[in-house]
Amino acid sequence: MRWSAILKRLALIPPTLLGVGAIVFVLLRVVPGDPIAMMIPPGASPADIARLRALYGLDQPLLAQFVTWLGQVASGDFGRSISLRQQVFELVGARLPATLELAALAVALALMMGVAVAVVGSLLRGSRLEWLLDTANGFFLAIPDFLWALILLLGFGVLLPLLPISGRLDPQLAVAFRTHFYLIESLLTLRFDVAADLLRHMLLPSLALALPFAALVARLLKAQLAEAEDQDYAQIAHTRGFSRTTILQREVFPNALIPTVALSGVQVTLLLGGTVLVERIFSYEGIGNMAIDAVINRDFPLIQGLILTFAVLFIALNLAVDLLVAVLDPRLRHG
Amino acid sequence: MADLILSGPISAPASRWRSALARGGARLWIGGVLVALLLLIALFAPVIAPHDPAEQDLMSAQLPPAFMRGGEAAFPLGTDSLGRCVLSRLMYSARTAVSVALIASLLAAIIGIALGLVAGAFGGVPDQSVSRLIDVWMAFPPVLLSIVLAAVIGAGLVSVIAAIVVVDWTRFARIIRAETQAQLARDYAAAARVLGLTRAQALRLEILPNLVPLIVTLLAVEMGIAILVEVILSFVGISVTGDTASWGGMITEGRQIVYQAPWIMALPILAVIISVIGFNLLGDGLRAALDPVQRR
Numbered sequence: 001m002r003w004s005a006i007l008k009r010l011a012l013i014p015p016t017l018l019g020v021g022a023i024v025f026v027l028l029r030v031v032p033g034d035p036i037a038m039m040i041p042p043g044a045s046p047a048d049i050a051r052l053r054a055l056y057g058l059d060q061p062l063l064a065q066f067v068t069w070l071g072q073v074a075s076g077d078f079g080r081s082i083s084l085r086q087q088v089f090e091l092v093g094a095r096l097p098a099t100l101e102l103a104a105l106a107v108a109l110a111l112m113m114g115v116a117v118a119v120v121g122s123l124l125r126g127s128r129l130e131w132l133l134d135t136a137n138g139f140f141l142a143i144p145d146f147l148w149a150l151i152l153l154l155g156f157g158v159l160l161p162l163l164p165i166s167g168r169l170d171p172q173l174a175v176a177f178r179t180h181f182y183l184i185e186s187l188l189t190l191r192f193d194v195a196a197d198l199l200r201h202m203l204l205p206s207l208a209l210a211l212p213f214a215a216l217v218a219r220l221l222k223a224q225l226a227e228a229e230d231q232d233y234a235q236i237a238h239t240r241g242f243s244r245t246t247i248l249q250r251e252v253f254p255n256a257l258i259p260t261v262a263l264s265g266v267q268v269t270l271l272l273g274g275t276v277l278v279e280r281i282f283s284y285e286g287i288g289n290m291a292i293d294a295v296i297n298r299d300f301p302l303i304q305g306l307i308l309t310f311a312v313l314f315i316a317l318n319l320a321v322d323l324l325v326a327v328l329d330p331r332l333r334h335g
Numbered sequence: 336m337a338d339l340i341l342s343g344p345i346s347a348p349a350s351r352w353r354s355a356l357a358r359g360g361a362r363l364w365i366g367g368v369l370v371a372l373l374l375l376i377a378l379f380a381p382v383i384a385p386h387d388p389a390e391q392d393l394m395s396a397q398l399p400p401a402f403m404r405g406g407e408a409a410f411p412l413g414t415d416s417l418g419r420c421v422l423s424r425l426m427y428s429a430r431t432a433v434s435v436a437l438i439a440s441l442l443a444a445i446i447g448i449a450l451g452l453v454a455g456a457f458g459g460v461p462d463q464s465v466s467r468l469i470d471v472w473m474a475f476p477p478v479l480l481s482i483v484l485a486a487v488i489g490a491g492l493v494s495v496i497a498a499i500v501v502v503d504w505t506r507f508a509r510i511i512r513a514e515t516q517a518q519l520a521r522d523y524a525a526a527a528r529v530l531g532l533t534r535a536q537a538l539r540l541e542i543l544p545n546l547v548p549l550i551v552t553l554l555a556v557e558m559g560i561a562i563l564v565e566v567i568l569s570f571v572g573i574s575v576t577g578d579t580a581s582w583g584g585m586i587t588e589g590r591q592i593v594y595q596a597p598w599i600m601a602l603p604i605l606a607v608i609i610s611v612i613g614f615n616l617l618g619d620g621l622r623a624a625l626d627p628v629q630r631r
Contacts, residue, residue, distance in 0.1 A: 012470060019471035027487055142615040143608060144563055146570075150586065150604055158593050273476035277567060291479055292571055295486045303483065311474040 006322055013315055020311045025066050028300045079301035088305035097180035099275050099286030105202055106209035114217025121222045140215035145274035149208035149281040164201050166283035173197055205282040213271050217264050224256035258328050265321030269314045363620025369613025376426050377433035384423035388580045392418035397596045415599050416592055425606055427580040432562045439499035440557035447507025455515025456538050472505045485573040499564050514549055518542050548625030552618050559614030566607055582607050
């Protein structure tokens with residue numbers, strides 16, 4: 001049952017991506033601003049402009065442009081960025097790891113904080129402190145990541161300057177990297193000073209992304225823990241004399257985890273979407289920041305490439321969550 | 336005792352309201368007060384603002400709030416880098432925020448509810464097309480989509496509203512679709528069909544009224560989101576332009592001089608936070624107050 005649903009989801013991916021591609025393509029072509037106008041030097045002749053338009057295929061009819069673009073994308077060619085004059089594929093490939101590392105750190109932070117708050121909340125069940133914790137949690141949930149980014153920037157960048165508020169790595173640390181996964185690479189090559197500096201730069205933006213997500217995980221997990229604790233198996237374990245901590249650990253937690261993963265997993269895409277603004281606010285060199293520049297510069301090929309990248313990530317994440325739930329849930333293991 | 340018996344049937348509607356309000360609890364009250372405050376400030380900004388929001392006074396630029404050292408009583412919350420009164424700009428920005436929130440969320444709601452109802456009630460091809468459309472929409476990063484949209488349409492209030500409507504109709508459509516399906520599966524919907532109501536009549540007379548609590552809740556939440564989107568678009572530089580005051584614009588301006596005058600960025604952030612918390616609490620409170628399931 002569940003597995004066939006996943007297969008069906010797989011089959012829907014190509015049309016979804018095609019839809020995303022078509023919408024972005026059409027949207028960008030009705031933009032009033034002309035990308036060529038932004039790259040020509042003043043005093044270029046109309047012939048030069050026409051030549052440039054032809055070079056980027058902008059003189060073709062819309063449908064022809066779309067078909068050409070689709071054919072290229074299918075063969076792995078995402079075109080050349082107009083503003084940066086490099087292959088879109090290479091540009092995105094160089095920036096994507098920065099975003100993935102940031103998002104991964106944010107998810108890890110959020111899970112740690114969220115699980116901790118949920119467990120503490122469950123132990124405090126029925127007390128006045130629980131009410132306080134729930135209220136604070138609601139506050140953290142209501143404020144979105146980019147506002148947290150501004151608050152953290154103001155707090156720990158300006159008023160109490162503890163952490164760097166811009167960039168990915170201190171430029172004075174002139175280090176050469178083989179890959180674009182700086183954090184993973186510096187950890188693997190045991191350059192811990194570099195890793196520490198990377199982490200210092202990532203801490204505020206990832207915290208901004210993590211706080212609302214942690215609050216969500218905490219709320220969902222706490223509700224699930226409460227529900228699981230009322231179930232027969234937990235009551236029976238209680239009657240058999242197991243301590244509350246043991247029951248929480250052995251019986252309640254594993255069962256509360258599955259719905260929490262299912263419900264919060266989808267929200268990871270929101271966290272990923274949040275990187276666009278948070279990266280912008282902290283001048284972090286990931287694909288989100290690059291996307292805003294691309295929109296401002298009317299860089300069609302780059303915007304298309306970046307939005308498709310995000311779409312693929314979103315769809316892949318949703319599928320991964322479904323698979324994870326299927327793997328975690330013993331009832332579905334033999335389905 | 337007699338009093339109780341007498342008041343029973345007569346005051347039934349009143350007590351239903353009262354119990355609904357009680358279920359809403361503190362969230363409903365606090366959220367309602369915050370939102371009412373926001374609406375009042377937006378409505379009466381020209382009356383209560385101490386200055387014209389566009390009035391520049393370069394001689395008294397970047398003044399700190401009156402309660403800080405160096406502040407002046409004429410500018411209770413200080414001035415920005417052009418010497419404009421921050422308090423007045425905050426108040427006029429509330430107008431921008433409320434206009435965007437009201438118009439954008441109503442339009443998003445109308446489109447989303449219409450599509451969600453049709454998809455949920457009729458199934459088949461309509462459902463398939465709406466669901467696929469939602470799938471495509473969900474594959475976009477919402478922030479990026481609204482930025483691209485606003486860039487396409489050009490800066491201005493209309494562009495901000497359009498960006499919110501085009502991105503956020505799915506919030507309504509998804510939930511209304513699911514809820515319509517759930518309601519149609521209930522006995523009362525089947526009874527309506529047995530009574531001879533057409534599908535459209537049953538939708539209008541039976542299903543839609545039962546969706547109202549959900550819609551009200553979604554609207555409150557969406558208004559908070561709309562205020563945030565305006566801030567986002569301002570931050571990227573494609574929201575309202577020129578002299579129109581907006582919290583997002585103030586935050587963006589404040590960001591540039593955050594080291595010299597941090598309060599210029601901090602105050603509009605605070606205004607946004609209070610509004611968003613207000614709408615969230617109101618939404619939560621309304622959900623608790625109106626949802627019959629939560630009566631247990």
